[in-house]
Amino acid sequence: MPACSLKRSHLELVSSLILIFQMFLIFFFTFHTETRILPRSRRNDTNPGPQRHDPSCYLKEKLEKHNMPIIHSIFADPVKNQVVAVGVRFWFERWHEEMFYCEFHGPRGGLFIQLTDPILKDYQRFGATAQYVLVLICPIPKPLIGVQKSMLTLRRTSNTSLAYENITVCQSQPHGGKKRYLSMCTMLKDMDAAVPPWLDYHRHLGIEHVYIYDNSRTSTLNQTVRRYLDSGFLTIIPWAHVHSPGKTYLEVQIAHENDCLWRNRYRTDWMIKIDVDEFLQPMDSSMPSIPDVLRKYTVVMDSIGSLRIQNWFFCRGWNQTRRHHHESVFERNQYRRREPTPVNMGRDKAVVRPTNVHFFKIHGVKLGGDTITLSPLTEIRMVHYRGDNKLHSGFRCSDKRPVKDSSMCRLWAKIKEFSLNVKEPNGIHCT
Ligand SMILES: *[C@@H]1O[C@H](CO)[C@@H](O)[C@H](O)[C@H]1NC(C)=O
Ligand SMILES: *[C@@H]1O[C@H](CO)[C@@H](O)[C@H](O)[C@H]1NC(C)=O
Ligand SMILES: *[C@@H]1O[C@H](CO)[C@@H](O)[C@H](O)[C@H]1NC(C)=O
Ligand SMILES: *[C@@H]1O[C@H](CO)[C@@H](O)[C@H](O)[C@H]1NC(C)=O
Ligand SMILES: *[C@@H]1O[C@H](CO)[C@@H](O)[C@H](O)[C@H]1NC(C)=O
Numbered sequence: 001m002p003a004c005s006l007k008r009s010h011l012e013l014v015s016s017l018i019l020i021f022q023m024f025l026i027f028f029f030t031f032h033t034e035t036r037i038l039p040r041s042r043r044n045d046t047n048p049g050p051q052r053h054d055p056s057c058y059l060k061e062k063l064e065k066h067n068m069p070i071i072h073s074i075f076a077d078p079v080k081n082q083v084v085a086v087g088v089r090f091w092f093e094r095w096h097e098e099m100f101y102c103e104f105h106g107p108r109g110g111l112f113i114q115l116t117d118p119i120l121k122d123y124q125r126f127g128a129t130a131q132y133v134l135v136l137i138c139p140i141p142k143p144l145i146g147v148q149k150s151m152l153t154l155r156r157t158s159n160t161s162l163a164y165e166n167i168t169v170c171q172s173q174p175h176g177g178k179k180r181y182l183s184m185c186t187m188l189k190d191m192d193a194a195v196p197p198w199l200d201y202h203r204h205l206g207i208e209h210v211y212i213y214d215n216s217r218t219s220t221l222n223q224t225v226r227r228y229l230d231s232g233f234l235t236i237i238p239w240a241h242v243h244s245p246g247k248t249y250l251e252v253q254i255a256h257e258n259d260c261l262w263r264n265r266y267r268t269d270w271m272i273k274i275d276v277d278e279f280l281q282p283m284d285s286s287m288p289s290i291p292d293v294l295r296k297y298t299v300v301m302d303s304i305g306s307l308r309i310q311n312w313f314f315c316r317g318w319n320q321t322r323r324h325h326h327e328s329v330f331e332r333n334q335y336r337r338r339e340p341t342p343v344n345m346g347r348d349k350a351v352v353r354p355t356n357v358h359f360f361k362i363h364g365v366k367l368g369g370d371t372i373t374l375s376p377l378t379e380i381r382m383v384h385y386r387g388d389n390k391l392h393s394g395f396r397c398s399d400k401r402p403v404k405d406s407s408m409c410r411l412w413a414k415i416k417e418f419s420l421n422v423k424e425p426n427g428i429h430c431t
Contacts, residue, residue, distance in 0.1 A: 054149075054170060055237075055238050056168050056170075057075065057149070057168065057170035058073065058237050058238065058239070058259075059071070059072060059073055059074065059167075059241075060238045060239070060240050061240055061241065062087075062241045062255070063087075063164050063167070064244075065162070065164065067156075067159075067162050068156070068162055068163075068164060069087050069089060069093070069095050069134050069136075070087045070088055070089065070134075070244060071085050071086070071087040071136075071154070071164065072086055072087055072088065072241060072252075072255035072256075072258075072259060073085070073086045073087075073255065073258070073259035073262070073263070074086075074152070074154075074167055074169055075169060075170055075171070075172045075262070075263055076140060076150070076169050076170065076171045076172060077172055077262070077265065077266075078146070078171045078172060078173055078266070079265070079266045081139065081140045081145050082137050082138060082139050082140060083102060083137070083138045083140060083152060083169055084135065084136070084137055084262050085135070085136040085137075085154065086133065086134070086135055086136075086255065086258045086259055086262060087133070087134040087135075087136070087255070088132060088133055088134060088244075088247070088251050088254065088255060089132045089133070089134045090132070090244075090246070090247075091132060095134050098156060098157070098158060099156075099157040099158075100136065100138075100154055100155060100156060100157060101153075101154070101155040101156075101157060101160070102138035102152060102153075102154060103152065103153040103154075103155060104140070104141055104144050104150060104151075104152055105150065105151040105152065105153070105166070106141075106143060106144060106150075133254060133258060133359050133361075135258070135262075135358065135359065136154075138152075146171075147171070148170065148171050149168065149169070149170045149171070150168075150169050151166050151167065151168060151169070152166075152167050152169045153165045153166060153167070154167065172262075172263040172264070172265070172266075172267070173263075173264075173266060173267045179266070179267060179268065179269065180208040180209055180267060180268040180269070181206075181208060181268070181269050181270065181291055181294075182206055182207050182208055182268065182269065182270045182271075182272070182290060182291055182294065182351075183207065183208060183209045183210065183211065183264060183267070183268040183270070183271050183272070184202060184207045184209075184210045184211070184271065184272040184273075184274070185210065185211040185212070185213070185256075185257075185260040185264075185271060185272075185273060186210075186211075186212055186213070186273070186274060186275055186276055187212070187213040187214075187215055187239060187252070187253055187256040187257075188212060188213075188214065188215065188216070188221075188275070188276055189214075189215040189216050189217070190216045190217060190218065191216075191276055191389075191390075192216075192220055192221050192224040192225075193224075194276045194277065194329070194388070195212070195221070195224060195225055195276060196224065196225065196228075197328060197329060197330075197412075198276045198279070199225065199228055199233070199234065200415065200416070201279055201412065201415060202272075202279070202280070202290075203233060204415045205280065205282065205288075205289050205290045206289035206290045206291040206292070207272065207290065208233075208268075209232075209233060209234070209235070209268070210228075210233060210234050210235070211234075211235045211237060211260055211264070212225075212234065212235070212236050212237065213237045213239035213256040213259075213260070214236050214237065214238055214239055215239050215240065215241065215252065215256075219238075221236060222236055237256075237259075239252070239256055241255060241256075250362065253362060254360075254361055254362065257273060257360050257361070257362070258359060258360055260273070261273075261352060261354045261357055261360055262354070264354055265354045265355055266354075266355070268354065269301070269353070270294055270351050270352065270353060271351070271352045271353075271354050272290075272349075272350075272351050272352075273349060273350055273351075273352055273360070274309075274349045274382065275389075277329075277384065277385045277386060277388050277389040278311075278349060278382050278383070278384050278385075279382070279383045279385070279408065280309060280351075280380050280381075280382055280383075281380065281381050281382075281383050281407070281408060281411070282379070282380055283375075283376070283377060283378055283379055283380060283381060284378055284379065290351075290380065293374070293379050293380050294307070294351065296379075297372065300372070301353060302356075303356065303369055303370070304353055304356060304369045304370050304371070304372055305352065305353055305356045305357050305365035305368035305369030305370055305371055306350040306351060306352045306353060306357065306360075306364065306365050306368075306369070306371045306372075307350065307351040307371070307372050307373075307374050307380075308343060308348050308349075308350055308364065308371050308372065308373040308374065309348065309349050309350060309351060309374055309376075309380055309381065309382045310340045310341060310342075310343060310347075310348060310373065310374070310376040310381060310382065311340060311341040311347035311348060311349065311382050311384050312336055312337065312340040312341070312376055312381045312382060312383055312384060313336060313337045313341070313384050313386055313395075313397055313398075314333040314334075314335065314336045314383050314384060314385055314397075314405070314408070315333055315335050315336070315337075315385075315386070315387050315395065315396055315397035315402060316332055316333055316335065316387060316396075317334065317335050317402075317404075327429075328412060328428070329385050329388050330408045330409045330411075330412040330428075330430075331409055331412075331428060331429055331430065332385075332388065333385050333387065333388065333408075334404060334405060334406045334408075334409055334430065334431050335397055335402040335403065335404055335405065336383075336397065336402060336403055336405045337397045337398055337400075337402060337403075338400065338401075338402070338403055340376045340381060343373055346363060347363070347384070348363045348364060349363065349382050350363070350364055350365070350371070352365065353369065356368050356369035357369065383408055404431065406430040406431050409428065409429075409430035409431075410430050412428070413428045413430060416428075
């Protein structure tokens with residue numbers, strides 16, 4: 001063995017011993033601790049049950065306090081037995097230099113202290129306003145492993161009067177829950193009408209479950225999508241977070257993405273991350289569903305972070321008037337740009353492998369496995385109806401003649417078993 005690596009492993013050994021010793025001291029002298037093992041029968045880790053959605057398991061409002069990091073989400077990872085907290089930070093904050101106590105409130109007043117380090121030094125920035133993330137991980141004390149819901153206090157070590165106290169922490173998935181192959185998550189704000197077609201379309205193409213982070217001001221979404229909730233296809237997460245002064249809405253978006261990916265890490269093989277004006281279209285008729293295309297990548301699933309999907313803008317025809325009052329997004333937009341948006345222009349979206357991603361930002365994996373780009377001509381493209389998003393209602397394909405493309409309209413007609421005759425009650429007009 002070369003001398004330098006011998007030396008390094010010695011150093012590592014010494015520093016781990018020091019850390020273990022510190023934890024020992026903290027554990028025994030700083031706080032009164034109690035270690036009692038819950039008998040297995042009292043733990044609820046054998047109850048798969050239906051995955052009932054408990055809103056208290058999410059931070060509807062982010063945690064925010066002077067001299068504490070902003071935390072957007074916190075939950076227990078049942079596979080690695082650790083609590084994960086995801087937050088964001090300003091460029092000038094140096095949380096990676098601080099240590100935190102995770103104080104787990106056990107049953108009957110027991111307290112278990114673990115020490116943690118915000119492990120991420122994120123020097124990567126994205127967009128015009130730099131956005132940085134913070135991921136904090138605490139091992140769950142043995143006696144609390146498998147407990148579905150517990151209480152945690154997160155405390156700074158350098159000043160123990162600074163803390164978030166008594167945060168509810170839920171296990172991100174009940175043991176025994178069946179793993180899904182393909183799920184999807186998004187965040188939206190007051191866009192109820194767009195949701196049902198978006199869900200129907202993707203359900204037909206092989207998505208098994210959808211998570212919507214609802215950032216709306218008025219909460220009518222659960223009524224609009226009731227049948228999807230009742231059938232277990234959809235989970236709505238109340239997500240009333242607002243961005244911090246000096247940051248943009250991207251803060252809230254990045255936070256929901258990382259919450260979604262971390263929380264569902266072991267619940268789904270693949271996670272699609274797109275908006276509700278975006279639709280994934282498989283391009284090879286011999287592989288008509290999205291999972292059909294993803295299965296081509298099974299051999300690299302253990303290593304890759306994501307599959308990149310290229311954006312393709314669709315739009316209205318010039319001088320287009322409304323055809324009939326049921327007109328859908330697919331009928332309105334039967335033109336597209338001549339070319340897809342090139343990669344890395346801030347328009348890509350991704351199908352993510354949650355277990356291989358530490359940190360995701362909007363258009364791609366920032367820390368994690370590699371990305372493979374799918375062909376928008378022969379594999380999957382992202383049909384982007386930007387003009388249907390009320391924030392961009394003036395959007396036109398471009399002044400260079402757009403191309404007629406009614407493939408999405410025809411696919412929609414097939415999904416809904418609509419007739420291609422607008423004069424019939426369920427008729428649809430694909431040009
Ligand atoms: C386990 O779950 C059952 C029902 O799901 C509940 O009645 C019981 O109180 C739970 N036990 C513990 C220890 O949380
Ligand atoms: C610790 O934080 C509290 C609350 O912000 C503050 O009043 C106190 O001065 C701090 N102590 C030290 C030593 O910085
Ligand atoms: C947190 O819980 C403990 C124990 O139940 C209690 O003594 C304390 O006052 C709580 N703190 C807050 C801020 O609610
Ligand atoms: C929808 O959510 C609101 C508050 O978030 C709640 O009061 C209402 O009961 C829910 N409605 C349905 C149909 O679940
Ligand atoms: C729209 O098209 C119709 C017939 O195709 C034409 O008569 C009309 O002038 C056009 N309107 C505009 C604003 O170009």
